[in-house]
Amino acid sequence: MKTILVTGGAGYIGSHTVLALLEKKYEVIVVDNFVNSSKKALARVEKLTGKKIKLYELDCCDKVKFSQVFKENKIDAVIHFAGLKAVGESVNVPLKYYENNLFSTINLLNLMQEYKVYNIAFSSSATVYGEPKSVPIYEDFELHISNPYGRTKLIIEDILRDFSKVNPEFNIAILRYFNPIGAHPSGLIGENPNGIPNNLVPYITQVAVGKLKELGVFGNDYPTKDGTCIRDYIHVCDLAEGHILALNKLFSKCGLVTYNLGTGKGYSVLEVIKAMEKAVGKPIPYSFKPRRAGDIPECYASPVKAETELGFKAKYSLEDMARDSWNWQKNNPNGYDE
Ligand code: NAD
Ligand code: UD1
Numbered sequence: 001m002k003t004i005l006v007t008g009g010a011g012y013i014g015s016h017t018v019l020a021l022l023e024k025k026y027e028v029i030v031v032d033n034f035v036n037s038s039k040k041a042l043a044r045v046e047k048l049t050g051k052k053i054k055l056y057e058l059d060c061c062d063k064v065k066f067s068q069v070f071k072e073n074k075i076d077a078v079i080h081f082a083g084l085k086a087v088g089e090s091v092n093v094p095l096k097y098y099e100n101n102l103f104s105t106i107n108l109l110n111l112m113q114e115y116k117v118y119n120i121a122f123s124s125s126a127t128v129y130g131e132p133k134s135v136p137i138y139e140d141f142e143l144h145i146s147n148p149y150g151r152t153k154l155i156i157e158d159i160l161r162d163f164s165k166v167n168p169e170f171n172i173a174i175l176r177y178f179n180p181i182g183a184h185p186s187g188l189i190g191e192n193p194n195g196i197p198n199n200l201v202p203y204i205t206q207v208a209v210g211k212l213k214e215l216g217v218f219g220n221d222y223p224t225k226d227g228t229c230i231r232d233y234i235h236v237c238d239l240a241e242g243h244i245l246a247l248n249k250l251f252s253k254c255g256l257v258t259y260n261l262g263t264g265k266g267y268s269v270l271e272v273i274k275a276m277e278k279a280v281g282k283p284i285p286y287s288f289k290p291r292r293a294g295d296i297p298e299c300y301a302s303p304v305k306a307e308t309e310l311g312f313k314a315k316y317s318l319e320d321m322a323r324d325s326w327n328w329q330k331n332n333p334n335g336y337d338e
Pocket of ligand 1: 061
């Protein structure tokens, strides 16, 4: 039985991936400092699976404490989710983002080298493509960054590429996620943003549950089918499955590989609102607002490389994603808070 260390395992994508790993009979160790998550997420994953998760509550930037995890366990692979992810906040406090996201990753790589743990999957983002020259987006497209959060992702990708060249024993999967939404169909775990959500679907579900008055749609004059932006929304459980497949690839000794994890389908903001209205069973009040700085008109993945090389294919439809996002929000109007 293989043991997987999951940094940031209590977070949104992390908790769904930990669940998928336990279901696949992996042993799981989670490291998290709960800066953006709750212990309840892990308790609920334990409840859903009937299995125990070994937890270390620590900051990956604290190398001394982090080294304990490697000293005390025989780890086969690491999935590195830990990081700060709010684009707007990263513009206001860039050093916090560089410090947290870069130091944690450098510590992790040093420890993996020291303890001879040679397999890692890293959470990158479609944000590294910036505004693409065309869609769908292929993995070999040029990378452009417009904000500090995105820059931390690109710098870490560059670190991994440099590191891989001189450490051929390492297997590294750079996974570029498109827009994860949805929640586990049980409604027990889901996305739990702090304060007012920045992202579209959590904002809509909070309007639907009555916590927010109306959605502002950022821009209706984009050169798209209905004037609103197009994104590739992927169910978080599909994304979790992508990590299981990425582990298989790592264990086949693949060296450094890079994959988009998306569905290959683009939906507009208005199409997402329509799907959410259907799931909720009532209209979502919204009005058009000016464009949001940094938004691009259209972004969706070519999923072909991940399908061909990993066997990854997203199973859930937009309708499923809307249903599961709503199911989570209505059962947990305050997320993990009582
Ligand atoms: P999240 O905030 O829910 O999860 C991140 C987890 O990491 C949290 O539990 C947080 O407490 C923990 N963490 C942060 N810094 C840490 C540190 N220094 N030490 C220990 N724990 C730390 O975010 P998520 O949506 O689950 O995203 C997971 C990863 O995927 C992140 O790296 C994010 O940048 C990346 N990503 C997310 C999206 C998205 O839309 N959610 C898209 C692309 C990429
Ligand atoms: C955002 C981040 C991106 C990150 C991704 C996943 C920005 C500029 N980009 O992408 O770096 O990788 O989240 O975490 O923040 N929208 C509204 N009203 C809202 C919220 C969103 O109309 O209240 C629109 C946006 O303009 C966009 C779409 O909905 O067109 C999706 O937005 P969002 O969920 O924030 O994701 P991205 O902008 O794709």
